[in-house]
Amino acid sequence: MKICICLAVFIAAMAAPAHAREMARIADVVIVKSDAAGQQPVERWRYGDAAYELGDYLSQMSGKTVPVVSSNSDSGAGCIVAVGGPDVNPLTRKLTSSGVINLDIPAGSDDGFAMRSATANGKCYLVLAGQNGLSTLYAIYDYLERFCNVGFFMDGEYVPRTSTVPFIGVSFSSKPRFEWRQFTASCCGQYGLRKYHYLFKTRQDWERYFGWLTKRKVNMVHWGMGYGTNFGGTADLSTYGLTSMAPTEGLSPAGWPVGWTYPHNYFTDMSRNIMRYGRNRGIKFIYYFGSARVPPEVIAAHPEYKYADQWGEKYLHPDEPMYDEYARRAYRAVIDLFGTDHLYMEDPYSETRGGASTAEESFRMKTLAAVKSIRIMKEIDRQAVWVTSNWDQIVQSNDVWVPERYKEYLSNFKPEDMLIYECASDFTDRFYAKYGYYCGKNWTLGILHSFQGDDQLHGNIEGIIRKTKEAVDDPGSKNLRGFFNIPETVGHNIMVWQLTTALAWDPTNVSSGLFIKDYCVRRYGRDSAGRMQQAIKALVKAVYSSNDNYQMAYKRFGWEDQASNCPLVDDFAGNSKEYLEKESKVISNLKKSLDLALSERKTQDGNQLYENDLVDITKCYWGHRSNIYFKQAYQAFSTGNATEFEKNLSLGLKMLDKIQKLLSTRKDYYLQEQISEVEAYPGSNPYSVMMIKQACINDQYPCNDVCELFPHYYVPRARIWGDVLREKLVKGDKTVTSSEVNPRFRKIDEDWLNKPILAPEEAKFKGSPIDAILTLSSVSSY
Numbered sequence: 001m002k003i004c005i006c007l008a009v010f011i012a013a014m015a016a017p018a019h020a021r022e023m024a025r026i027a028d029v030v031i032v033k034s035d036a037a038g039q040q041p042v043e044r045w046r047y048g049d050a051a052y053e054l055g056d057y058l059s060q061m062s063g064k065t066v067p068v069v070s071s072n073s074d075s076g077a078g079c080i081v082a083v084g085g086p087d088v089n090p091l092t093r094k095l096t097s098s099g100v101i102n103l104d105i106p107a108g109s110d111d112g113f114a115m116r117s118a119t120a121n122g123k124c125y126l127v128l129a130g131q132n133g134l135s136t137l138y139a140i141y142d143y144l145e146r147f148c149n150v151g152f153f154m155d156g157e158y159v160p161r162t163s164t165v166p167f168i169g170v171s172f173s174s175k176p177r178f179e180w181r182q183f184t185a186s187c188c189g190q191y192g193l194r195k196y197h198y199l200f201k202t203r204q205d206w207e208r209y210f211g212w213l214t215k216r217k218v219n220m221v222h223w224g225m226g227y228g229t230n231f232g233g234t235a236d237l238s239t240y241g242l243t244s245m246a247p248t249e250g251l252s253p254a255g256w257p258v259g260w261t262y263p264h265n266y267f268t269d270m271s272r273n274i275m276r277y278g279r280n281r282g283i284k285f286i287y288y289f290g291s292a293r294v295p296p297e298v299i300a301a302h303p304e305y306k307y308a309d310q311w312g313e314k315y316l317h318p319d320e321p322m323y324d325e326y327a328r329r330a331y332r333a334v335i336d337l338f339g340t341d342h343l344y345m346e347d348p349y350s351e352t353r354g355g356a357s358t359a360e361e362s363f364r365m366k367t368l369a370a371v372k373s374i375r376i377m378k379e380i381d382r383q384a385v386w387v388t389s390n391w392d393q394i395v396q397s398n399d400v401w402v403p404e405r406y407k408e409y410l411s412n413f414k415p416e417d418m419l420i421y422e423c424a425s426d427f428t429d430r431f432y433a434k435y436g437y438y439c440g441k442n443w444t445l446g447i448l449h450s451f452q453g454d455d456q457l458h459g460n461i462e463g464i465i466r467k468t469k470e471a472v473d474d475p476g477s478k479n480l481r482g483f484f485n486i487p488e489t490v491g492h493n494i495m496v497w498q499l500t501t502a503l504a505w506d507p508t509n510v511s512s513g514l515f516i517k518d519y520c521v522r523r524y525g526r527d528s529a530g531r532m533q534q535a536i537k538a539l540v541k542a543v544y545s546s547n548d549n550y551q552m553a554y555k556r557f558g559w560e561d562q563a564s565n566c567p568l569v570d571d572f573a574g575n576s577k578e579y580l581e582k583e584s585k586v587i588s589n590l591k592k593s594l595d596l597a598l599s600e601r602k603t604q605d606g607n608q609l610y611e612n613d614l615v616d617i618t619k620c621y622w623g624h625r626s627n628i629y630f631k632q633a634y635q636a637f638s639t640g641n642a643t644e645f646e647k648n649l650s651l652g653l654k655m656l657d658k659i660q661k662l663l664s665t666r667k668d669y670y671l672q673e674q675i676s677e678v679e680a681y682p683g684s685n686p687y688s689v690m691m692i693k694q695a696c697i698n699d700q701y702p703c704n705d706v707c708e709l710f711p712h713y714y715v716p717r718a719r720i721w722g723d724v725l726r727e728k729l730v731k732g733d734k735t736v737t738s739s740e741v742n743p744r745f746r747k748i749d750e751d752w753l754n755k756p757i758l759a760p761e762e763a764k765f766k767g768s769p770i771d772a773i774l775t776l777s778s779v780s781s782y
Contacts, residue, residue, distance in 0.1 A: 026162070030066070030079070031058075034071060050084070072090065079123070083128055085136070101116045101117075111134070111138060113173065114129060117167060134281070147166040180419070181504040191695035195668045228290070231267050234265055234337070245259075250691065256698055287345065292315040305322055317354075343419075344384055347389055363409070420444070426449070430474075433476060443481065445483050452488065453488050463547060465511065531599060543589075626656055632644070653719070656710060693757070711760055
């Protein structure tokens with residue numbers, strides 16, 4: 001009966017146009033795994049995992065167990081999937097040698113794969129194969145995504161329920177445009193909430209994360225190994241000849257946490273496990289060292305060393321002989337513990353002159369440090385490749401790094417020894433061209449999203465696509481070899497990451513329209529895709545259509561560096577008109593997006609991804625509304641209108657109350673549980689709690705939407721801002737500057753750091769996130 005069904009499918013397919021695809025019942029499918037006995041163990045695992053992954057997802061889709069059988073079994077099934085190429089799967093070899101299937105895997109890349117179908121002897125065959133085990137795994141995930149509408153996202157997966165899948169007529173092949181496809185785990189403020197930052201992610205968190213990277217065909221990550229990044233574990237101790245580090249509150253002079261948290265052996269075990277998991281899935285680890293940075297124990301014991309300065313913190317100077325010695329020790333210790341993928345990152349004294357009094361001297365220091373670093377890398381590992389960013393060149397492009405100096409700098413290094421990644425291709429204008437396409441060195445594009453830890457919805461989808469294609473099509477980009485994602489936080493702006501990982505594979509056929517269509521089908525399913533496309537298009541128009549990054553005022557009260565993006569004091573009053581005009585358009589489109597999305601809530605019942613998006617859209621909508629109200633309160637103050645001031649201040653605070661109650665319905669937005677876990681771990685640094693809290697507010701930089709921050713930090717600061725303006729109104733004073741507001745915030749900072757942060761019961765909503773959205777929006781029906 002099964003053979004008849006598949007044969008009927010085949011006959012229908014032969015009568016249909018060549019591009020048409022016919023369906024097979026999942027209940028009729030058997031998967032034939034590879035016989036990779038002659039391969040290395042990791043390759044055997046990859047081929048086997050590819051077959052079982054396909055079986056698992058098809059079983060989830062249909063509710064029926066899909067058999068995975070060995071390649072020498074005589075399956076009686078009518079619809080057979082052969083996993084792996086002719087070199088490892090006898091069934092594939094039989095189909096290709098007899099001419100039934102022409103596999104035609106694209107040449108020129110180890111990551112290429114193909115999917116081909118055919119019929120023979122009354123049976124239907126589908127071959128999913130790559131040039132090796134990893135690319136075969138890519139073929140499986142691509143088939144599930146491209147043909148079966150399974151969605152693989154940073155925040156979870158969508159697996160449609162269906163009894164059939166495309167089978168006959170499936171014909172597709174692909175290879176990557178970029179050899180190096182990287183995604184950074186996290187960067188600044190890593191000590192904060194694990195939803196956004198990496199330091200306190202659990203092993204299960206990391207496995208989900210690396211699983212997603214593989215499904216999106218990402219093959220590189222950064223992994224911090226130097227002092228202050230923790231993941232080097234006991235390698236930190238052996239590098240500096242220490243048996244332990246004192247449990248101190250490790251804060252840099254600028255306030256950034258740099259101390260150890262869990263005991264060093266915890267991070268040794270964590271890194272080993274995660275690297276094994278990632279490397280099995282073809283992910284290479286770029287070790288980031290920062291060799292000039294040394295622990296306080298070294299500085300205290302050796303005041304005679306020559307030190308450089310970075311943001312007030314002492315770093316070893318490249319003229320100091322121990323710079324070389326500690327670097328050697330660090331590389332050896334890390335390689336001995338964790339092995340190596342031969343990729344090492346050093347960016348000496350980035351963002352500063354390193355304490356040098358002139359640009360010329362800073363250039364000499366940085367050049368010497370880089371030359372020493374690559375020499376030591378090669379001494380320890382002959383295959384070493386130095387990975388370096390252009391961030392310092394962007395920041396100091398008019399000082400240390402004028403184009404002539406950068407060209408001189410690059411002349412010190414062989415092309416095969418280095419890889420330069422652009423940090424901010426999304427908001428710089430063809431930096432690579434201005435700097436001579438990096439003088440023949442290999443380089444990559446890079447997307448610096450979530451700069452300053454910004455977790456509100458923002459980005460420029462059309463702009464990212466356009467700039468990527470512009471670079472790829474540029475005749476000067478002969479050495480463009482990769483695509484890097486360099487977010488400073490993760491766990492949000494899911495649409496951006498879905499886009500950039502698609503571009504990292506091949507930007508050729510990526511367009512915003514097709515991307516949004518596929519995104520909605522794979523995230524919400526076909527039944528909701530049409531309405532959700534309208535919702536997502538409105539969202540794109542609101543927050544994903546420009547490089548403007550008008551931040552949430554409640555996170556940035558008093559932070560002068562970014563006050564122009566939420567001008568609430570006279571210092572930045574000149575931005576007010578433009579700000580209000582843009583915010584009004586953003587709010588209108590956010591409301592439209594939210595209304596359309598809510599209309600699908602019954603169809604989407606049980607879809608966690610849909611709930612995630614509703615929470616994001618709603619808190620973004622309420623946040624932008626709070627921006628308007630706070631701005632209008634400031635304008636009323638500046639005209640002496642006390643009534644309008646009080647009205648708008650109250651409305652702004654109500655928006656914050658809504659956000660706080662919404663976040664209270666979601667466990668992943670709470671910080672206290674993470675703090676309790678760290679406190680309870682045997683041997684953890686007792687100062688970790690202080691560092692975690694400090695990381696959440698330091699310099700108003702990585703201020704994220706954390707449930708406890710609202711009642712204990714954001715709302716109190718907004719009220720203090722209102723108090724200052726109210727007091728001045730009473731006196732008839734219609735002006736206010738940052739210097740008058742900021743001193744009042746210090747008490748709030750102290751309370752946040754030193755007092756309990758449990759969210760009060762009145763700040764919580766009793767019910768689901770969607771209940772909260774409907775209730776707090778006063779929505780009766782959609």
